[in-house]
Amino acid sequence: MVYTESNKSKFPEDLAELSDVLAKYLGYSDFTAEAAIVNYYHMNSTLSAHTDHSEVNLKAPLFSFSFGQSAIFLIGGRDKSVEPSALLINSGDIVVMSKEARLCYHAVPKILPATDSPWDVLDAPKTGIIIPDNKNINFKYVSQSEDIMLSMTENIDNKWHRFRDYIKESRINMNVRQVLNENQTSILTQ
Ligand SMILES: O=C(O)CCC(=O)C(=O)O
Ligand SMILES: [Fe+2]
Numbered sequence: 001m002v003y004t005e006s007n008k009s010k011f012p013e014d015l016a017e018l019s020d021v022l023a024k025y026l027g028y029s030d031f032t033a034e035a036a037i038v039n040y041y042h043m044n045s046t047l048s049a050h051t052d053h054s055e056v057n058l059k060a061p062l063f064s065f066s067f068g069q070s071a072i073f074l075i076g077g078r079d080k081s082v083e084p085s086a087l088l089i090n091s092g093d094i095v096v097m098s099k100e101a102r103l104c105y106h107a108v109p110k111i112l113p114a115t116d117s118p119w120d121v122l123d124a125p126k127t128g129i130i131i132p133d134n135k136n137i138n139f140k141y142v143s144q145s146e147d148i149m150l151s152m153t154e155n156i157d158n159k160w161h162r163f164r165d166y167i168k169e170s171r172i173n174m175n176v177r178q179v180l181n182e183n184q185t186s187i188l189t190q
Helices: 013-026 099-103 118-123 145-167
Strands: 035-042 047-050 062-068 070-075 085-089 094-097 106-112 170-177
Touching: 013 062, 013 094, 013 170, 035 106, 070 170, 094 099, 118 145, 145 170
Parallel strands: none
Antiparallel strands: 035 170, 047 106, 062 094, 062 170, 070 085, 070 106
């Protein structure tokens, strides 16, 4: 069993908020972000062909957020006889695996150097960085929005270089799923 009630923690509020905004935008009004895998890739990392089938709810879409270096993403069919298509995934791209694609085989055979490096923008003195005014945003999941705004500002001012040095040679993928069916409150009562 991949998912158990005895081994779980609270889903991060900011990622829940981001997933909710995307779900609403795409028309998936019932989507709830309940589990996420964070994949860390070095330049020589690969992820072999697999399907994501451990969730109780296999109808809900899967949202895949990518940052940093680029990747070749292969997506095939429900079995390995289908020849896959290749997509180039760049930093900031979101792959949505929904409907037929939800249970298709996929893989990451290659990480490629990004041609664009948006993380360097923060080296320039405060150009292009707009911290939104949280008073005008209605958050659904984020409870302490002031804290998030504060840590964003602090990270930009003091800690950004650490992330920038890391991401120059890495790719981070956050793979968000709904686990339970609608009206289901725990993994035990399916
Ligand atoms: O890194 C990616 O783009 C895909 C990751 C993935 O397929 C997974 O976590 O199941
Ligand atoms: Fe996957």
